[in-house]
Amino acid sequence: MSAYVASIVSVVGINMILALSLNIITGFCGQVSLGHAAFYGIGAYTAAYLSKLGVALPLTLLAGTITAGLIGVVVGLTSLRVRHDFLAVTTMGIGFVFLGFVRKQKWLGGELGISGIPASGLDPLAYALLIVGAAAAVIAFTVWLKRSWMGFTFDAVADDEDAARTVGINVSTYKLTAFGIGTALAGLAGGLYIYFARIILPDTFDFVQSIAILTMVVIGGTGSVWGIVASTIALTLLPEVSRAASDYRLLIFGAMLMLVMRFSPDGLAGLVRRRTTP
């Protein structure tokens, strides 16, 4: 495997973790989030900062995961107060707050971000395989979650919060759990990203990144797992195989979102289900 292929595989794996993590919050539990890149950034900045202090890779990943998850629970508190489009706008605002914060922090490198991040100690191929392993673990976890009682309960919360309360479901706790798990996994993706890129810039975690993650979820099929795995691979590879697709990435993503919303609101997963179910 060449270094180029290893880098592509790494990006696919990181995007997959990001999309599946947002899917837990938005797809499973029904809480719209337009600021998911902020938690990717929190994981990345935490891991990068600690790595520069000489902390070993497993611990930086763990710290990035936990920090993003804890802040995610705090942000999730807003979901207890606001719903639907209000929540979307609130989470979008949190993305901007994150960017505004890191850009002004000299200890986090300000506008220039953090560079000179130590190497992972693994060669690019081995590191790509580590990311693939992490993505596989996240896939396995989300498949488990979806089929567990937690997935069933998330479905109820996403469907009708008031009805869920009358069947004894602690809606607040389940929402915070979804935010905690989803944002923690985004933090893990951020930690994995830093040893791949070796430099992080604030703009990597901007609103466009949040929308790109959401696009992967929506095109794959909100709430599905395998549809999102497929859409992440396709949407990550698309700019690589076509120069035009790379130049017009946002335009193409936006057009695909519109087409999916118009013709298959439940994404690729819904399309396949309708084709295969008699």
Added chain:
Amino acid sequence: MTVLARIDDLYISFGGVAAANGMSFAVNTGEFLAVIGPNGAGKTTALRMVAGILQPDSGRIIFNDRDVTSLPTHVRARLGLGFTHQVVRPFYSFSTIENVMIAAGHRQTESPWRALAGRSREEARMKAAAILEHIGLGEQIDKSPRALPLGQRKRLEVARAIALEPRLLLLDEPLAGLSSAEAATMADLIRTLPASGITVVLVEHNLGEVLRVADRIVVLDAGKVLAEGAPKEVMARDDVRQAYTGVV
């Protein structure tokens, strides 16, 4: 006869209008109590306060010797306070049986970590299937609630509440919108609940069915109790007739 629940001097107002204005009454264990009254008397408000959906401005709600006034809805549901909505609220993304399973699996959903660890839904499915069979929806288990007519959706709402194994079931107008035949069948069905250990409080406008099935009646008017007692005695009172019809 022991008291299972008691509402004590409840007050609540919406935009200056008092929907409960010093409302107090008790529910005895094992009885079928109907709460009736003219429109705006505060019947649904009373039920929603007991279920925890509305918080009273003042007063107390005692259930099973415990003050539950400040407890949230889901905690009351787990303590044994079941509730069905006036306008049915099935989970539309679930099948009929899944709607009941999510309630039947209430031990699994008690905490997120327990919910994450558990996957088998077989026990909940069997329990839900038995309840749906008993309630007359045995043929509909795999259908979407959207495919069910209103009468069956109302039954589904009751089935879901029963699956929580409540001690007290609060039914908010389960007969509303049903044909007279459907209403009679539904009334017969809920009349059997006290025999299975479920105390029932029914809020209902259909007086004919109420008088047929209730053990006891509480009449509300302008947010407070106007009368209570055996159905025929209460309905014979002049003040009750006046509240209902405006004439004596």
